[in-house]
Amino acid sequence: MNYFFFRLVVTLNGTQPACTECQYTRTGTCNLDNTGCDCYTNYTGYLCRQVIPENPLQSSPIQGQNWTIIVAVVSSVAGLLLIISLVMFVFYCISKRRQSTTITKPPITRPQFTIPRAHLPTMGTVSRELNSWDGFSLDNTYDEQFVDASDSFPSSSSTSYNTTYRMSGNRPEADFGIFDELENRTPMPKGHIPRPQMVDMLGTLNSFPTLDQFDEPSGETSVFSDSRDLDEIELVTDMLEDMTKDDDIEDEFVEALNPNLAIPRLSLEPDTQSLSWFSVCSILQIYIFTNQFFLF
Amino acid sequence: MVALNVPLNVTQRIQLSNQIFSQNITYNDSYSLNGLQINLNPATPNSRKTETASVL
Numbered sequence: 001m002n003y004f005f006f007r008l009v010v011t012l013n014g015t016q017p018a019c020t021e022c023q024y025t026r027t028g029t030c031n032l033d034n035t036g037c038d039c040y041t042n043y044t045g046y047l048c049r050q051v052i053p054e055n056p057l058q059s060s061p062i063q064g065q066n067w068t069i070i071v072a073v074v075s076s077v078a079g080l081l082l083i084i085s086l087v088m089f090v091f092y093c094i095s096k097r098r099q100s101t102t103i104t105k106p107p108i109t110r111p112q113f114t115i116p117r118a119h120l121p122t123m124g125t126v127s128r129e130l131n132s133w134d135g136f137s138l139d140n141t142y143d144e145q146f147v148d149a150s151d152s153f154p155s156s157s158s159t160s161y162n163t164t165y166r167m168s169g170n171r172p173e174a175d176f177g178i179f180d181e182l183e184n185r186t187p188m189p190k191g192h193i194p195r196p197q198m199v200d201m202l203g204t205l206n207s208f209p210t211l212d213q214f215d216e217p218s219g220e221t222s223v224f225s226d227s228r229d230l231d232e233i234e235l236v237t238d239m240l241e242d243m244t245k246d247d248d249i250e251d252e253f254v255e256a257l258n259p260n261l262a263i264p265r266l267s268l269e270p271d272t273q274s275l276s277w278f279s280v281c282s283i284l285q286i287y288i289f290t291n292q293f294f295l296f
Numbered sequence: 297m298v299a300l301n302v303p304l305n306v307t308q309r310i311q312l313s314n315q316i317f318s319q320n321i322t323y324n325d326s327y328s329l330n331g332l333q334i335n336l337n338p339a340t341p342n343s344r345k346t347e348t349a350s351v352l
Binding site: 008009010011012013014015016018020021024025026047 | 306307310313314317318330331332333334335336337338
């Protein structure tokens, strides 16, 4: 009868009553006289063509439960936040009231620091009454009310600074000859240091305590009492003095003269202008290193 | 077998079968209408273009 497995194929031999519609649509069955249909549940109307709408909550109880759960969670969180905020506000009010009642803070007094008025020193030889206002001089007549006694100079004090500039009176002419002399002086040859200057410097270096002064106060002879070391120092000093005659001696030569020395060098070669100063510093370091070497 | 390319629901298919039987529609006089096979499955979508009705 059925030619197709998945189809409801019926063989009709004649006209069919209208109630067969509800049978084929499975919404009801034909009544006894085939005038109508006895509808199944949720179907009604003529030939059971109308579907009774189901209750949405009953049809999807899980969805309704989800809505109730969401509403409950949100309301609980909101209520919790509200409670926390209220509690914090209450505690804040209580703490503030306690502070206002128990603790009476003294008024904050900040020390005021005042900068003392600068007082220009005056010439001791010029009396204060002679300082007349001439339009170009600094008048400190009324400074007494501002000047602290600690930093004020007495009138009898004489300073080397003349703070009063006077346009009138006998003004000694400024002698700028020294600048001209400095400008006209022939520049020093590069790499050479004036001998008197170097002799003075070496004299200063030689004035350092000698080895004899390192002896112990108890009279015991120290390790520095060796006369040979003293001679070596004098030898080095003389050698350095000889080197000052011509400062173009290379550092390697100095180190070759005394293998115990190591002249510190910069990584970059110094320019010719600073070569003389570098040489002087090297000599000083040589002497100091020599002393240290002998001290050890 | 006659293929109808008409989308019909169950009610329309029943009406169609009734009209075929009432009017005794045959191809010519050599044929007689004894039965009609038609798919009355309500699950068949109405948009289905091809419905098969075989005339026995």
